[in-house]
């Protein structure tokens with residue numbers, strides 16, 4: 753991420769609370785949004801599922817006016833903050849909704865960044881099938897999650913998720929995860945790739961994005977055949 757682009761996106765949230773801004777800034781330093789955005793088509797309807805505060809969706813919208821970006825998020829607080837911050841962007845809309853009911857069809861791309869691990873395996877499979885159904889032929893599906901290897905990165909990430917989740921909930925008085933999460937459902941990248949092929953996605957490829965980062969970020973790119 754060029755510093756100026758990151759600063760531009762984070763500046764949208766200047767009127768958000770300190771906790772929200774801190775959350776966003778840390779997230780942007782830990783997650784390779786810039787690299788992921790490079791795999792997103794430059795035009796058409798792009799849906800970011802579980803968009804959180806909408807920062808990645810805002811990056812996509814700012815980077816290409818040819819994109820119409822729709823962010824879908826279930827958590828009311830994040831959505832409120834995101835909407836306030838991005839209301840002036842003409843090619844971005846953030847809506848409240850569940851990942852399993854994407855309110856658009858014939859999407860050019862669907863992106864899911866660090867959301868699927870919150871869902872049990874049967875819900876993950878339903879989500880993948882739903883995304884396949886919502887994509888236009890040839891559309892791109894980008895699933896970013898964390899791999900279970902190397903182990904030290906995985907366990908660090910897992911421990912952080914529990915700790916930060918509880919700390920943020922305590923500081924803000926709000927549930928960090930929108931529903932009480934009893935477990936995280938991480939999967940190996942190869943397992944994700946196999947599930948995508950089974951559902952009918954083609955040209956499935958896995959890209960590791962964790963060089964120099966302490967989280968085992970992995971991006972699984974695929975297309976609707």
Ligand SMILES: C[S@@+](CC[C@H](N)C(=O)[O-])C[C@H]1O[C@@H](n2cnc3c(N)ncnc32)[C@H](O)[C@@H]1O
Pocket residue numbers: 779783801802803804805808824825826827830849850851852864865866867870929930
């Ligand atoms: C770890 S955060 C990632 C947020 C954002 N994608 C990012 O990369 O910064 C996971 C997000 O998924 C949202 N989420 C979880 N389950 C969801 C569901 N069933 N439908 C929509 N959003 C969901 C949470 O509210 C949360 O904002």
